[in-house]
Amino acid sequence: MDTTLQDPLVGQVLDGRYRVDARIAVGGMATVYRALDTRLDRVLALKVMHPALAADGSFVERFIREAKSVARLAHPNVVQVFDQGTDGSYVYLAMEYVAGCTLRDVLRERGALQPRAALDILEPVLAALGAAHRAGFVHRDMKPENVLIGDDGRVKVADFGLVRSVDTVTSTTGAVLGTVSYLSPEQIEQPGTADARVDVYACGVVLYEMLTGDRPHDGDSPAVVLYKHLHEDVPPPSAVVPGLPYELDELVASATARTPDLRPYDAVALLAQIREAHGRLSADQLDAVPPQALSAEYAGAENRTSVIPRTLTVPRLLPVNEDEPVYHRTSRLESPPPPLSRRGRSSGGPRRGPLLIVAAILLALGLGAGVWYINSGQFTQVPALLTKTEAQARDRLDEAGLETGKVTYAYSDTVKRGTVISTDPDVGARIRNNDSVSITVSKGPQTVKVPDVQGDALSNARTRLKAEGLQPGMVTREFSDEVPKGFVISTDPENGTTLRAGSAIALTVSKGAPVDVPDVTGEDLADARADLTEAGLKVKIATTRVNSEYDAGQVAKQTPAGDSQAADGDTVTLTISKGPEMIEVPDVTGDSVDDAKTDLEAAGFQVDEDRGLLGLFGDKVKKQSVKGGDTAPKGSTITITIR
Template sequence: MDTTLQDPLVGQVLDGRYRVDARIAVGGMATVYRALDTRLDRVLALKVMHPALAVDGAFVERFIREAKSVARLAHPNVVQVFDQGTDGSYVYLAMEYIAGCTLRDVLRERGALQPRAALDILEPVLAALGAAHRAGFVHRDMKPENVLIGDDGRVKVADFGLVRSVDTVTSTTGAVLGTVSYLAPEQIEQPGAADARVDVYACGVVLYEMLTGEKPHDGDSPAVVLYKHLHEDVPPPSAVVPGLAYELDELVASATARTPGVRPYDAVALLAQARVARQALTDEQLDAMPPQALSDGHDNADDRTSVIPRGLTVPRPLPVDGDEPVHRTSRLEMPPAPPAGPPRARASRRPRGPMVVVAAVLLALGLGAGIWYINSGQFTEVPPLLSKSEAQARDRLEQDGLDLGKVRRAYSDTFDRGTVMSTDPKPGARIRQNDSVDLVVSLGPKTVKVPDLRDRTPAQARAALKERGLEPGMVTREFDDEIARGSVISTSPGEGATVRSGSAVALTVSKGSPVDLPDVTGESPEDARAELEEAGLKVRIAPGRVNSEFDAGLVARQSPGEGTQAAEGDTVTLTLSKGPEMIEVPDVVGDSVDDAKAQLEAAGFEVDEDRGLLGLFGDTVKKQSPKGGDKAPKGSTVTITIR
């Protein structure tokens, strides 16, 4: 084997627990491996940060902090983070392993998708992003590479929480062209100030690409693509795929509006629009095969609601240094014939020509019959049943000569209530005729009601949400005259709302009654403290002093400043003055009035003109106070006498 292809981590055990079996993919920030958790005996994906990035302490700290946050985001369409750790120079994340392919693989294999397939992929993606948005997370790097499609048809979003860290090291050159294709205009103009609507924009671009098989903005360089995002609207998909439904054009236009305020405010709102668009389309419109599709060999008539066409030829990742050779053999491999006996016995026997010929013919006939039996009508394949109703699945099994086995029911966020979410054996598996197929039928999403958390502490509210199977979301604080400081005012979604189990519920916590901050600059520290404490505020004196217009020892500045509303118990920081800055006064005697004023003002002084009766028509400075060369407080007034 060529040693240049070997990966030093393959075969090693990280942190005494994770055995690295194969390299799956290499990205700009990390390498992803298939690994085995030797403690729990489960396969997972191990994302190992490149050593060049691992030396940046701030980057690693942010990587870890955000990974921990995302680990709390429990959603069936989000790739879960199990563990995080370091082993020497390796910083890693242990994540859920998804056997399947990415949406990029699907687009590369299939080109444009049918509208039904595009919506079947888009909706779970938006469900995942919606849960993240309501919990206070923004993905900021949505693209087909981060949408995983499992062999069982499940759709999952990857790289939550890591993309913010990537922002600190990414540039818009070279290999990043694929990423800039999904950037919202505000991400280009104001990096770091993005909110949930940048994910909405990216999803609109991804939908366009699924419907047309191409990106809406293309160019020879990233700069060209960025310019188009800023100055050109995403064209309607029907301009590329004639006959595409108007509702799909509207959905793309809404999501990719260049002005953020015109877009749906988050993925939940876009998901609602997508469902409305789906309901408005006929089966013929949903199942229309676009001319840009690269493969016409799949007929969705039997599997009209499957997430994506089955039978993708996308290659599965193989180990980089593994010893798993790929065998190419015939369909039926026969073991070698056993020896006919000891050499001496064989030599002593008489050859019997006719008998040998008859035996060979019989052997050939038996072998052919065996092959015919295995490959003939005695076997069939499990038909595609996912997303069909239980009755439809029963009819299809009967039509294919199979029996319905056990029917189990389970909750699902991605399959409609009453539809098949998995089968055993899986679709496409070979099975004897008259055997049975077990089904798992969806109960729909498990839902719970948001409890009344008003007047509870955040800790009590989080505990109550966990009890109901909900996740605490982001916490915001607002002034409230009725609710005590530190207690919950409201939730989003509100009390009594029916939500899916595992959804995040945001909390609004009271900052108490607002207090108008008085202006204490220029006062002594003692007087300032007394005035602020009387208003219910705490006081901190900052170390160090600054020059100001106030005398040394008085309050030079305060933070927050006058007129700002603060909550009772908040801290106001006071900075004391070390007196005005003393600067040298320019000598302007003999100069014209205009020149003198310009010099003095440039030095930081105010100017007062004293003309008297004799200087009404004069234009020359005869005297100044303070005198030139003396030192005076910056900002003080210099009087010039004009004659």
Template structure:
């Protein structure tokens, strides 16, 4: 479920919601209900301390009663709150008020990708890639930080009124019983499940998000899902047994580069897909570079809106649905809004008639005066209500020159021209205006434009030799994010210091990009085998090798004598870093087992009985017993005990 004030999944605001009008946790005043999902309800709320509008996601009381579910909800919310990325819906706060468990999140006014697909059908390749790239940037940052979204779909891609693309519901809550439920909402969810999520519901690495992005790209290019059916079971079967068809099979003329993108991301075998969203983003950019402007701007036959200005083909200016009603304030309906509008637009009431003898001019002069009065009043009303005002026209996504010309046509001037970085709006095009588009202002007033300088880029410093905490601090100071940390042996770099980064130093990156760090485990040490040694000898050997020793509290039976080392972790042949710890398990001695009496039994029966008791069996046939099949004697008499696993010799006659 997406956090947006203009989602097409509208909620009847006239319904009475017990939370609307309440103040949660003494801080968040709930103003209106935005949307309802299977796990939570989202409200528009006001943070009364900071005086800002935000989205409040409140878990359904039934789920909030499950302590395990709430613990995971809180734990994952804290993790996502640390993921700072411009294309991720941010989490500001988490708390509980009685039975209400909530998240306070960034409020994004705009629409969802689902709304766009419903209103426009298939998108032009340029628009599809313009949406996909920031989505992959957000997922890539999460993947490098060790997070997996697990529920990527168009409903979770928000497109703000300012053109920004953001990913919502970032790994906060897993679906509850989504595979077996047969509701329409779940059918939409299973359409984006990777095969391994179906076969192993608990398995989810970065490649499941890559698969879902491949399905979303297919849907943007064709207006359809690659796998469809009358029930979730049919869709799940197709995910497991059928490859996604190439988009060009639905939209003839689509370039093969886009077919390859979809095929790579939706491969049924995870190892064939890009290993994470960063790798897929690189493929997307390569594909875009290979496409011509005509290929990128081609309007697919499935598009529901084909007549539009080419300057508005960017993600930043995908129009909001014209069918979506304006979000209403609490306890307000369409009728009241209409009544207020009609009152504002109605002409003023006529002046009261004067009594005879009041001194007004009569005859032709009176007619002229009356006409002038009517014209004057009409001109005054026109001047006050519209003549001296106009609205700021649509400017987002236009070049500065186009924006100036458009303002001039409306009788407006350009005031200041500011510049700002943008990950989604092309360099040289308008990001926003002040006043905002649609604002009613006086003629000849000026409008301040903010023009994009393109994405802010940062040169990644060479962090080799930095201590891990210093490397993380340097990344943050440079406008980047520390990502996933892996550790390797190194004879050149001191333990705990950075060996290299991914990508490598000197690479130009967008601000906010996560950088993976490879940290040294120190010089490798070959772990000696100390099993069978006394504890004192084992400690001496391991300490000499530069390792630490820990003795397990529990002892075990083994083939070794009591007090000797029965097992070690890591074992012989392993490599450890200098200073690592080896855990030793001490033997209680062998387990003593009663030996079965097999004298007089056949060889096969005797072997079965002895082996079942845990012994090894050795046959002594001699010369006379070559053709015999009966046990004459056994090395340990029946009824006596012997170490489990030891060998019992049977003499055969």
């Protein structure tokens, strides 16, 4: 049976906007659903906090505060948070829906990855973490399960910041956060005091796992794994995959140093190391198939980006004798010469055997000369320039016999100011000696000030933020007696704050003055509709009806619940009763009181005892208010008379 059919939220509309279509996953803190934003007609993921946690006011407050902070990241490799709200007892986040799989799925299916694929995945992960670290956030739960790979090849990091909210329910036990296989030593020794370097450590472990197909530390229990994190270095991946270049060993060793001060200080610094190492590796090293790979799909250079689609710049050999017949290049004779006679001559022409031998020798010499020409000193490779200063890049180009071409400057959130972001042609590309290489140098992050959009309509506020180079972030709606419905109450960060361009601004928008929602459960539909309309609310009738204690046609339940608050003009969804569920009453006449109560309660009834004066000391059921075999509403009370 489909478990989503048993989920009470599936098919419902939260906050009059989000139609819940299917359950995707259940975690320790929330359930994630695929939903449709009926206003914008887009599919998204709805993360709904478990009701037990939603009852904790401090937990909800921190959940919302962290969500607002994360919504400010607005990075293309971060799963975005669009909206946050509550609907009755449901506290939810509306988030970007990523159709695809997780890195864990990829590793489970393919085992170890080629170095190119591993680095292609890790680079956008570090770009996302770098943006978070520079904004003051630490993920603290980096693992393959939180790396999403979309069907379009984009890589996104999930669950930013929300792991911090778990502190409020784990602090009493001293539990450490994160999955044990990816915890840094300081997270184990001093939970709650971690900085950006714990994410660097986890990324080093993830890189090791991608390169080898397995985690560096294993054990029969979590305690054994934790002990190894504290007392054993992560081994070099080349110890498991012979032939891996030392640059990859160095990356893993640097990121997973047990002493935090020996690691890169944040994801941006590790990303710079990754890019530099990437530029030093040859195509053969990047595309080497590890023996731990589980899929035969890796075979062949044509599949060198089987995990992440990527545009490759593959040097093409210069044409050699392109006007020659095809068989000169393929050693396959398309039109073979006529057969020779027994005397070695054709039937009417001159002897061709010696001519063919001479032609073959000349062709071999020509091809050899061409290959020598291509591989001789006429060509060189673009040296590793990424993360080098402009002066260092010019020196390296000069040493390689190349000219420095056009130098352009661009803003970058992840590459240090004054260092090279990219080259044209790419690093490692094969070009002629004395050709020029253009470079793009980082200007550092672009900064802008948050405009004052308080009192603006939401659409106008979004337009102004985009015009300033900022991104409209998550929208939270609150009641306000002063700000009209649909207009901005405040922003986070507040106006005048200096931020990097592209940062997201969380908006708090007015829901208008609060309206008390009347409790209409148990009322006839007409009366319920009149009461809600009089209160300034709209009415929607749920498509399904349910059994309840109320008579058929009466209101069984409402969302939002009665005695709660809503905004003027909000929609209240009413579910109509089909009447109580009728079930058969067990015959308990003559049974002992205890047996009778057990049978009736097991059938779904309440039990009331009527002892009277004569039954004070009795223990047998003389009669029951509803005869055995008849039906009665489930949950109703059956009175047993005891004598």
